[in-house]
Amino acid sequence: MGQKIPITIVTGCLGSGKTTVLNYLLQQIDNKRTAVIVNEFGKAGLDHHLLRESQEKISLINSGCMCCNSRDDLEQELKELLFEHEQLEEGYERIMIETTGLADPAPIVYTILNNPMLQNHFDVELVITTVDTDNAQLQFEKSPEFVKQVSVSDHLILTKSDLVTDDTKEMVMKQIKGINPSAQIYTALNGIVDPNVLQKSSAEPTVHSLPERQYFKGVSSQVQSISFSFSSVLDWTAFTLWLSLLLHTHGENVLRVKGILDVGEEAPTNLNGVQHIIHPPEHLDNWPEDVSQSFLVFIVRNLDPMAILRSLETFQRYIGSDVELMEYQESV
Numbered sequence: 001m002g003q004k005i006p007i008t009i010v011t012g013c014l015g016s017g018k019t020t021v022l023n024y025l026l027q028q029i030d031n032k033r034t035a036v037i038v039n040e041f042g043k044a045g046l047d048h049h050l051l052r053e054s055q056e057k058i059s060l061i062n063s064g065c066m067c068c069n070s071r072d073d074l075e076q077e078l079k080e081l082l083f084e085h086e087q088l089e090e091g092y093e094r095i096m097i098e099t100t101g102l103a104d105p106a107p108i109v110y111t112i113l114n115n116p117m118l119q120n121h122f123d124v125e126l127v128i129t130t131v132d133t134d135n136a137q138l139q140f141e142k143s144p145e146f147v148k149q150v151s152v153s154d155h156l157i158l159t160k161s162d163l164v165t166d167d168t169k170e171m172v173m174k175q176i177k178g179i180n181p182s183a184q185i186y187t188a189l190n191g192i193v194d195p196n197v198l199q200k201s202s203a204e205p206t207v208h209s210l211p212e213r214q215y216f217k218g219v220s221s222q223v224q225s226i227s228f229s230f231s232s233v234l235d236w237t238a239f240t241l242w243l244s245l246l247l248h249t250h251g252e253n254v255l256r257v258k259g260i261l262d263v264g265e266e267a268p269t270n271l272n273g274v275q276h277i278i279h280p281p282e283h284l285d286n287w288p289e290d291v292s293q294s295f296l297v298f299i300v301r302n303l304d305p306m307a308i309l310r311s312l313e314t315f316q317r318y319i320g321s322d323v324e325l326m327e328y329q330e331s332v
């Protein structure tokens with residue numbers, strides 16, 4: 001089997017600038033080797049037309065929101081792209097999926113990870129969320145999807161900052177850091193963004209720069225993050241058993257879990273999960289700079305983070321290492 005084809009999911013609230021950013025990025029990369037799947041809500045899809053000018057291969061899934069009811073479509077679309085990929089002299093280098101503004105990205109990731117065939121050929125490498133700075137305040141308060149999109153993202157792109165004051169931009173920045181301290185933040189002006197936004201950083205996840213506690217109201221008020229460190233090598237089997245039990249019971253409320261774990265090999269294992277979905281763990285080549293021991297970060301909603309600590313402490317005998325609380329952050 002060849003290398004897996006990386007998938008980038010671009011999500012963000014309705015009208016937050018996903019298509020604008022995607023259009024720009026497609027002009028910056030070898031778009032002949034990039035396939036784009038656009039999922040639009042409603043029968044008359046528009047974004048794929050906007051993208052078509054810059055793009056050879058573009059598919060539209062418009063039977064509804066992909067996270068709710070179009071997962072079969074997505075599966076089918078990816079299988080077709082794989083078939084094409086194998087026919088092409090130089091196959092696809094990357095697949096980009098633009099979701100509807102209503103989408104919770106987690107089920108999309110789940111569709112891919114839950115299908116052995118897709119899992120063998122595709123790797124969900126990045127989730128990118130566009131954040132409309134002008135509307136972010138309202139979305140924090142009113143849209144649980146928005147909070148989920150921010151929570152599960154690797155990279156966040158602040159859009160439309162030309163429409164707001166510097167103070168508003170600063171506040172939105174603090175709010176999104178409060179929800180997802182480890183995401184990297186970029187800014188786009190009318191879609192123009194640093195193309196490195198498409199590169200997964202080797203330093204992710206980062207828990208060393210957790211921001212100060214932020215205060216704001218809204219849906220995000222129930223979102224909290226907590227991180228732990230481990231003093232010695234972890235027993236991987238016991239650890240995954242513990243994590244499976246936790247996610248089985250509380251998966252809905254665990255928006256994100258990330259970690260760098262020492263499981264007794266030369267370099268650590270990168271753990272990455274979105275809600276109850278855990279990506280296949282990735283063996284890193286080296287320890288990232290500034291990281292010398294295992295750590296784990298959770299972003300949770302409606303779940304007492306201290307319950308995770310207590311549970312870990314109960315299990316630490318089996319996991320093989322003492323656990324220590326690193327950071328605890330409430331978004332309220």
Ligand SMILES: Nc1nc2c(ncn2[C@@H]2O[C@H](COP(=O)(O)OP(=O)(O)OP(=O)(O)O)[C@@H](O)[C@H]2O)c(=O)[nH]1
Nearest residue numbers: 014015016017018019020101159160188189190191
């Ligand atoms: N002023 C300003 N307008 C922007 C910026 N980025 C995008 N827009 C505009 O915002 C509107 C919505 O942008 P789209 O890229 O269509 O947003 P979208 O997220 O793809 O929209 P949906 O697919 O409907 O969810 C368009 O009119 C864009 O021109 C920006 O940085 N500044």
